[in-house]
Amino acid sequence: MMKAVVYQGHENMGIVLDVGSGVSLLKKGDRVVMPFNVADGRCRNCEKGRTAFCTGVNPGFAGGLHGYVAMGPYKGGQTQQIRVPYADFNCLLLPKGSANEADFILLSDIFPTGWHGVVLSGFKPGETIAVFGAGPVGLMGAYSATLRDASKVYVVDSVPERLAAAKKINCIPINFLEGDAIEAIIKHNGGMVDRSVDAVGYQASASDGKKEVPSIVLENCIKVTRPTGGIGVPGLYAPSDPGAPDSNSGKGMLLISFGKLFEKGLTIGTGQCNVKMYNRYLRDMIISGKAKPSFVISYEIGIDEASNAYVKFDKREDGYTKVLIHPKGPVEG
Numbered sequence: 001m002m003k004a005v006v007y008q009g010h011e012n013m014g015i016v017l018d019v020g021s022g023v024s025l026l027k028k029g030d031r032v033v034m035p036f037n038v039a040d041g042r043c044r045n046c047e048k049g050r051t052a053f054c055t056g057v058n059p060g061f062a063g064g065l066h067g068y069v070a071m072g073p074y075k076g077g078q079t080q081q082i083r084v085p086y087a088d089f090n091c092l093l094l095p096k097g098s099a100n101e102a103d104f105i106l107l108s109d110i111f112p113t114g115w116h117g118v119v120l121s122g123f124k125p126g127e128t129i130a131v132f133g134a135g136p137v138g139l140m141g142a143y144s145a146t147l148r149d150a151s152k153v154y155v156v157d158s159v160p161e162r163l164a165a166a167k168k169i170n171c172i173p174i175n176f177l178e179g180d181a182i183e184a185i186i187k188h189n190g191g192m193v194d195r196s197v198d199a200v201g202y203q204a205s206a207s208d209g210k211k212e213v214p215s216i217v218l219e220n221c222i223k224v225t226r227p228t229g230g231i232g233v234p235g236l237y238a239p240s241d242p243g244a245p246d247s248n249s250g251k252g253m254l255l256i257s258f259g260k261l262f263e264k265g266l267t268i269g270t271g272q273c274n275v276k277m278y279n280r281y282l283r284d285m286i287i288s289g290k291a292k293p294s295f296v297i298s299y300e301i302g303i304d305e306a307s308n309a310y311v312k313f314d315k316r317e318d319g320y321t322k323v324l325i326h327p328k329g330p331v332e333g
Ligand SMILES: NC(=O)c1ccc[n+]([C@@H]2O[C@H](COP(=O)([O-])OP(=O)(O)OC[C@H]3O[C@@H](n4cnc5c(N)ncnc54)[C@H](O)[C@@H]3O)[C@@H](O)[C@H]2O)c1
Pocket: 109, 110, 113, 132, 133, 134, 135, 136, 137, 138, 156, 157, 158, 159, 162, 176, 199, 200, 201, 202, 203, 204, 205, 206, 207, 216, 217, 233, 234, 235, 236, 237, 271, 272, 273, 274
């Protein structure tokens, strides 16, 4: 039996080496960045900008991804070359040269995803917001909220380096191991926040940081958000999880205070990020110098160092938050 080879890597950018006969907008030598979503640009969901739910690229399913099990036959980019389907639609053109490389790569996923989390929450400028999780997605969500003129941004996590990164971008760090995070936010804010973002997902830790409690962050969002406020959920929830701590969560069924959510009239938005909805505008904010998301990158390495980096990243060791891999070795200078 043939063994399927899945190359990982859904955050990809590079230089166009060649184009197929159906491509008319791109040419050899163009510098491009690709959304992690693969989309055809012509189905009903794509027509509405919901490219994360394209029904044309992964039969029987709404959504396709590079380098992801069950998300279509599209190989990932942790390799020297990658084939991009529907390339005119899926490639975003970047300025020539190598300027802003570490910023532009983040347009493939986490910068738009963080931004999307804030959009899903229904956020408006001037509002207060609490972001749970200070991983790459949470930090980009917090950064997006500051770019969009939030009056206060709280960031909840337990990893000191990640909380320090949140503080550097003028957010208020809350370490959930040092006391009740919800109480701390409400006390500091003088009441509940307008919006909250779950940038953790189902692999969330209990408040002692030990066991996994898949519903804890959703529950915290319901508690900390003011009546008629909103919750954005870019954090991942899956319809099945073989490693879940109980049989209901194993089937993707979580126990949350839905009655409280209803009583408070909260809105909740979920799902994968439609990267194409935002990446052009975020690119232009990078070009104009208004946004510099690369503060989140802790290391830049060659592809040969990747396996060691994965081990450290997995253990959240040595401040490993986001690692930029250069398949041909770090760019000189
Ligand atoms: N919607 C999308 O399109 C999309 C795209 C990319 C990633 N994601 C998902 O977003 C989530 C975050 O991604 P990431 O790369 O930042 O992950 P990450 O694992 O690096 O970060 C998660 C952070 O949450 C913290 N955390 C754990 N339990 C917590 C709790 N109870 N309260 C507060 N913080 C807690 C962890 O310490 C960690 O720093 C994941 O679920 C990922 O799959 C979604």
